Amino acid sequence: MYQSTITITLRPSILDVQGKAVEHGIHTLGMTTVQNVRIGKSIQLLVDAKTEEEAKRVTEEACKKLLANPVMEDYSYTIHKV
Amino acid sequence: MSEKIKFGVVVFPGSNCDHDAYHAAKHALYQDAEFLWHKEPDLKNSDVIILPGGFSYGDYLRTGAIARFSPIMNEVIRFANNGGIVVGFCNGFQILCESGLLPGVLLRNSSLQFSCKHVHLRVEHNQSKFTSQSKAGDVLRIPIAHGEGNYFAEADTLKVLEDNSQVVFRYCDETGKITDAANPNGSLNNIAGIVNKEGNVMGMMPHPERACEAELGSVDGKKVFESIINNFVLQIV
Numbered sequence: 001m002y003q004s005t006i007t008i009t010l011r012p013s014i015l016d017v018q019g020k021a022v023e024h025g026i027h028t029l030g031m032t033t034v035q036n037v038r039i040g041k042s043i044q045l046l047v048d049a050k051t052e053e054e055a056k057r058v059t060e061e062a063c064k065k066l067l068a069n070p071v072m073e074d075y076s077y078t079i080h081k082v
Numbered sequence: 083m084s085e086k087i088k089f090g091v092v093v094f095p096g097s098n099c100d101h102d103a104y105h106a107a108k109h110a111l112y113q114d115a116e117f118l119w120h121k122e123p124d125l126k127n128s129d130v131i132i133l134p135g136g137f138s139y140g141d142y143l144r145t146g147a148i149a150r151f152s153p154i155m156n157e158v159i160r161f162a163n164n165g166g167i168v169v170g171f172c173n174g175f176q177i178l179c180e181s182g183l184l185p186g187v188l189l190r191n192s193s194l195q196f197s198c199k200h201v202h203l204r205v206e207h208n209q210s211k212f213t214s215q216s217k218a219g220d221v222l223r224i225p226i227a228h229g230e231g232n233y234f235a236e237a238d239t240l241k242v243l244e245d246n247s248q249v250v251f252r253y254c255d256e257t258g259k260i261t262d263a264a265n266p267n268g269s270l271n272n273i274a275g276i277v278n279k280e281g282n283v284m285g286m287m288p289h290p291e292r293a294c295e296a297e298l299g300s301v302d303g304k305k306v307f308e309s310i311i312n313n314f315v316l317q318i319v
Binding site for chain 2: 014015017018021066067069071072
């Protein structure tokens with residue numbers, strides 16, 4: 001078994017209005033050194049695979065076909081054996 | 083063919099404008115209509131497919147992302163690729179973008195707020211299957227109700243859309259002027275509705291199906307339905 005932890009973020013070219021609103025909130029709390037807040041998603045998967053290579057392939061396919069929309073999102077992931 | 087056009091209205095779990103679309107087609111436009119359950123890959127000989135508004139699969143992951151893989155969608159995509167007329171209103175538009183039948187994506191409204199009100203739309207041209215019963219420059223008053231209607235596409239995609247006149251509706255003020263103030267969600271170029279390159283698939287965020295009877299405050303949505311119906315009338319002639 002392999003655990004994939006996938007991070008999905010809006011592409012840099014896309015204005016993250018949610019991130020902007022949260023950044024504003026952080027500034028209101030006095031943390032004015034904070035900037036460039038971006039909000040994304042974290043998705044965890046357990047993959048029943050024999051090798052890390054195979055788990056990677058399945059994770060990649062899930063990201064490409066469903067979990068991320070390449071028009072607006074980037075994805076990255078880490079995989080470890082469990 | 084029968085004298086009435088048959089509208090197939092796809093029902094996903096979480097669709098909530100399916101009955102509005104059915105009602106508009108059947109009782110405001112006097113056509114045939116049938117619900118199509120998303121798990122049954124059968125379009126039941128529909129002439130036109132409507133992907134209705136709502137919150138399919140609770141908008142989980144991304145709007146329309148999971149509905150796009152419902153069993154019926156393979157049939158809808160095949161139907162569209164064979165030239166069949168497919169329209170998506172609101173969540174239906176989002177599903178069409180996710181399925182790749184239309185380019186681009188609908189992002190969170192720039193205001194971060196769900197927006198529910200009547201807006202004005204400028205008909206960009208009447209050379210499409212969905213605007214033939216309007217004139218270029220006509221202003222339609224049709225409601226919106228969405229939190230993710232902010233149309234976005236990469237610059238090259240947007241240029242292709244504009245160059246091919248694939249933008250059919252833009253948010254405007256009541257005089258037809260395209261302004262930032264009239265843009266309810268931050269959409270690029272005030273885009274409210276687009277067609278695919280072939281011209282048989284159309285998606286729009288506003289709800290024409292909710293503007294087909296005077297009692298609802300506007301009958302301008304009928305223009306969209308009448309344009310669709312007119313394609314078939316022309317075929318018979």
